[in-house]
Amino acid sequence: MGTTSTSLSPRRPRGRPRKMAAPEAVTTALRLVDEEGLDALTMRRLAAALDVQVGTLYRHFATKQALLAAMAEEMLADCADPLSDGTTWQEQVTELAGRLRTALLRHRDGARVYAGTHSIGPNTLSYADTLVGVLRGAGQSTEAATRTALAIIHFTLGHTLEEQAAGALTDSDLSAAVTTLHAALDPRHYPNLAAAEATLTSTDFAGHFAHGLNLLVIGLTATR
C-alpha cells in the first residue's frame, strides 16, 4: 500500500483569498438578530459586521432568503441529540418538542426566522427523522407518525411565534396591550374571554406549551 489518493496537502486554490466564509456569516447574522431583532438584519449591516462589502455576501448566499434558511438550519443544531435511555416514548416526544421550542427561543425572533424558510439541511432532517422514529416506535404507522410529527412541529412553531411576539414588546407596550385588551373584553359581548383574561395575559408560556403538548401526547396514547 503506497500513498493513498486522499488529499494530504490541502493547497489553497487559486484566486484572491477569502475575507469571509459562509458559516461565520450565519453565526454573525444570528448574533445581529439577537442584538437588534430580525427587522434590523440587513444585508448591509451584516456586511459591515463582517467587514465586507454588500456584494460579497451575494457570492455566498444567492439571496437573503438563502441566508435566512441557513440561519434556520443552524438554529436546529443539537435538536436531534441522542435521547436519554430508559424513558417512555411519551417522555421522548415531550423532550423533542421542548427542544424545538428551546432552539427557537434561543435566538430573538427565532420562530419568525424558522417560519419564513423551509430548509432541508441535516439538522432539520435529523430532527424530523428522530421525531418520526420515536412515534413509529410507539406503534404508529408510518403515515400516522409523519402526520403526528407535522402536527407537533406546527403547534410548536405557532406557539413560539406568539410567545416571541409577546416577548418582543417593551414593558410599556405590554401593559398598554393588556389595558387595551381589558377594555375590549366586555363581559356582555365576550363572557368566556372575560373569564379567561387572567390566563390570556399570563406570561406562563411554558405552561401553555406544556398544556397543548400534553393534549397531543394523551391523544397519541389513546389512539395507539
Next chain:
Amino acid sequence: MGTTSTSLSPRRPRGRPRKMAAPEAVTTALRLVDEEGLDALTMRRLAAALDVQVGTLYRHFATKQALLAAMAEEMLADCADPLSDGTTWQEQVTELAGRLRTALLRHRDGARVYAGTHSIGPNTLSYADTLVGVLRGAGQSTEAATRTALAIIHFTLGHTLEEQAAGALTDSDLSAAVTTLHAALDPRHYPNLAAAEATLTSTDFAGHFAHGLNLLVIGLTATR
C-alpha cells in the same frame, strides 16, 4: 314622544370630501394579496388601486402593520357564526378549527398575514370567545379551556402557514423541491424520513390537518 336625540341629519363634517374609506382599502388590499401575493402588497400599489396618493393611506392607517392587522381582522369574519344545534362539543371544536383554517386559506398568504399581526378586533374576539365557550361547556376549567383554545389556534396557524407555503410554489418549483428532498433522504441517514417520504410530499393537507386536530380532540376527551 317627539324627536329623539339620534342624529337624523348625518350632515357631512367640514373639510375636503374623502376619496377613500378604510374598509374599502382593506378589501382592496386583500384583493391585491389574492392576485399578486403578500410580497407584492405595497403601500404604493394599494394607493394606485384606490386611485389615491401614497400619503393618503397614512391618514387611515398609521403604519403598514396597522393595515395588515385590519386585514387579519377582516379575514376572520363569519368565523364565529352560530354553531349547528345538536352537535357534540367535539364536533364543534372541529368545526371551529376548520373555520379558522378555511378563513386563512381563503386569501393567498392569509396565514402569513395573520401570523404577522395581533388584532383584537371584534371578529377575532368573537371567535376566541366562542371557542373558549365550547371548551368550558365541555367541562374544562376556564384556565384549561383558554390554554386549549390557544393550542388549537397555534396548531391551525402553524399548519396553514406551511400549507400555503407549499401551495405558493409553482409546479416546477414543487417538483424540484420534491426531487431535492428525495435526493436528501438517504435511508442510511434518515431511515424514518425515507419511509415517510410519501406522506411528506403528499398534498393532502386537509388530511394532515384532520389528523393533528383529532389528536387534540381525543386528548381533550381523555382529560375531561
Next chain:
DNA sequence: CTCTTTTATGAACGATGTTCATTTAATAGG
C-alpha cells in the same frame, strides 16, 4: 513574468415605508 481563476470591491438601480409642508374643497358663521 504571464496567464488564469477566484474573490472582493464600489457604485449604481429601482423600489419601499414613511413624513410633511402645501393645496384643495367643503362647511360654519357673520
Next chain:
DNA sequence: CCTATTAAATGAACATCGTTCATAAAAGAG
C-alpha cells in the same frame, strides 16, 4: 356674499433596502 375654519388629499422628498454588475485585486499555475 364673504371669510374663517376644518378635514382631507396631494406631491415631493428622505433614508434604506435587496440586488446586480463591471472592475479591480490577489493568489497559484505554467
